[in-house]
Amino acid sequence: MKSSCAICETEIEVQMCCSGHECGCMGMPLEPPVCSNECYDKYMEYREKVKSTPVKLPDFLSDI
Numbered sequence: 001m002k003s004s005c006a007i008c009e010t011e012i013e014v015q016m017c018c019s020g021h022e023c024g025c026m027g028m029p030l031e032p033p034v035c036s037n038e039c040y041d042k043y044m045e046y047r048e049k050v051k052s053t054p055v056k057l058p059d060f061l062s063d064i
Contacts, residue, residue, distance in 0.1 A: 006032065007039040 003014040012035045020027030034040045 003029070003033050005035040005039050007034060007042045010035045 001014050001016050002011060004011055012033065014029045014033050015031070016027050016029055017023065017025045018027055032040060032043050034043050
């Protein structure tokens, strides 16, 4: 399937898990959609930063 790199938006060919109906993944790519090792490194840095960013809960949920 044609897609674009998640970092630099270069058009690439991406292998998908399924068409979106065979399993619960809804047709997600098997590998991160990146075009090079450099973009892969940037993609993984971004994911780590997102994972390590704390999420502030709304006040009404903080007591739970």
